[in-house]
Amino acid sequence: MASFNGYHHQTFLLVFLILHTILFQYYYISPCNAQNEKVDLTLYYETLCPYCSYFVAHNLVSLFTNDLISIVNLRLVPWGNAAVQSSGYFQCQHGSGECLLNMVEACAIDVYPDTYKHYFFIQCIESLAYQNREAEWQSCFAQLSLDSKPLFDCYNQGNGRTIEVQYAQETSQLNPPHAYVPWVLVNNQPLHEDYQNFISYICKAYRGTSVPAVCSSSESIISSFRDEETGTAQQACYAGSQQNLTSFVPTEILQQSTEVFN
Template structure:
């Protein structure tokens, strides 16, 4: 019965980068609705923190929003790996992304206490180089998307990209679900589309495009120290 239920779940995958403000907003304010409205019971949610980054020939990472983004991409990759339970890793990542949206990403380590998670497995993952290996895997996966991603957030429902309609992801989940345990959120005849403010914004204003030149720097992984904020300065 449990296996059958899992087979009926809808796959929702988010390809993102940690300091793109539209990714941060989507994770912090939109995706969280999956947990508050019960939709998470019919969804396999998967987060892929790489986005528009690149691996240089030297092996260093280059991230669209600078070295702080490279660091947090790897931290969030380690979070997912260290705490596979969606309820654990999502809410830590949501906390980090909420801070990022407020341009307070340097305070990310405060999230461990806020969500009551031990930081040691994540620090060990990063400092032992596993975060880098996870990011290389995410880089390859992202590069193999078909069609290729054009921007982030890049949202897929059952492997189909939602493109500019990504904020309407709940509608697509409900339409794709083939099971019988239909959450109340899918019973509504109308689904609200999230927006930044009172008016929906043009898609060109709410995504971070591939190739966008913002703050590109080579990132050399170094050990994370408690309360070390230098990378964000």
């Protein structure tokens, strides 16, 4: 009898160890759990704010060059300090060209859902914008070998406007409200004026085991961007600032894509 009970005890222990191993792999190693460990990085911005353009084109790219994107859910929201008028038209801080590009980038996020594709398309546009060459934005299709038709369809058929209205509502409901753009959140917590140190915040927030090397190096601290000519710190485009406010009446992108930048 003792031998029989011992056999069952050993069998129970064996089954327990097998189940424990399976559960450990499922909860701690499974792709679903790894996805849940990612850090959310959200950027609220507008396309022709020079500080937004610089941040998107030159700072955010480090997510990809340092392999941080493997632990980050990147979300871009191109609306910023724009407004929806009572007429239903959009009004943007840096003029009609900004309204157009906000909608173009909203469409890019929608029709190129892969993060790499829409980010690098947007990065291309924002690099041009920072050089005051935003009217050349359509050259980014060829540079990245992207089919332009889905984006044109999104814009011309009104889907882009629908997405922008959703972004407008989301931006207006931020708590605390955004005071300026770029407005950067890590796991829904705004970084305020320290937004350029986003890598440090990502590294601190990450709870997974696949820690990118940059999180253990001095590169996780980003020095503030300074204007090359004045040497003064450049930070943001403030909400409520009156710059080049004009009503934007969307028509087909091929008819107006150069006119709005003049």
